[in-house]
Amino acid sequence: NTIAGGFSRGSESSSARKRYVRRAISEIYLVRQPQSLTVPDLAFTAKDGLEVAPHDDDPLVIQVQILNCDVKRVLIDSGSSTDIMYWEAFKAMQLAEEQLQPYAGTLVGFSGEQVDVMGYASLLTTFREGNNAKTIKVRYLVVKTPFTSYNIIIG
Template identity: 30%
Template sequence: MKGAIHTIVGGPIGGDSEKSRKKYIKYLETDRRSYQTLSVDKEEEIIFVKEDLDIDAGPQNDPMVIRMDIANFVVHKVLVDNGSSVDILFIDVLRKMKIGVTPCTPLIGFGGSEVIPLGIIDLPVSIGVEL
């Protein structure tokens, strides 16, 4: 491994539009009982086993935060969000990996806001159990 990078990436939790953010704030104000705070030690491993799978839970699209090996770097706090159509790494992460980017087209959010990414790259990624 070349090194370790600590990062976390995510979009606006309430959505891209002002209307969706206001709706989310209203939801938070009325449904505070369902929130739980999870305390995890800095180096504590989180392991999922077959028994953790709730078959009757219905479709799941909850995000999770994991550690991954990307281009020979251990990247901590990687947000896996299958509700997002784009996978994003901030430029400071790429600079730490000494990886260049190639130009690409703008991204358009639901609210119509335009973001011009610096580029697009292919990264070798390893996910799995360490032996």
């Protein structure tokens, strides 16, 4: 069952409803489009490729800085839909569990298993160093798993 009819913006006359619709339509055309989000550039120099024999299937593993901690073994995974920080890395940075914000969802792993998310933390993350450094806020889902090769996966 539905309720239809009633007052249209405080008036029941036909002319008032038409006036309201015309004003609403004209305001739609005045709304500005939101600016597109800018994604920071990620670039590599020749120095980054020294002593590297690239292959098509090589994983991209980098080092980042979070809260003045150098975090190694950070996997860049373009197939991942989220940014993940493993519990051991979270503890190694001496972050308190109270700093986690609640997260109600679960993640599905590579083999279909569900991984419980302990929460999320928004942390300033610095990529690169020196003049080429870029610091952005990254929202990491923190998960606890028995074994992992990486500290963070950035999707």
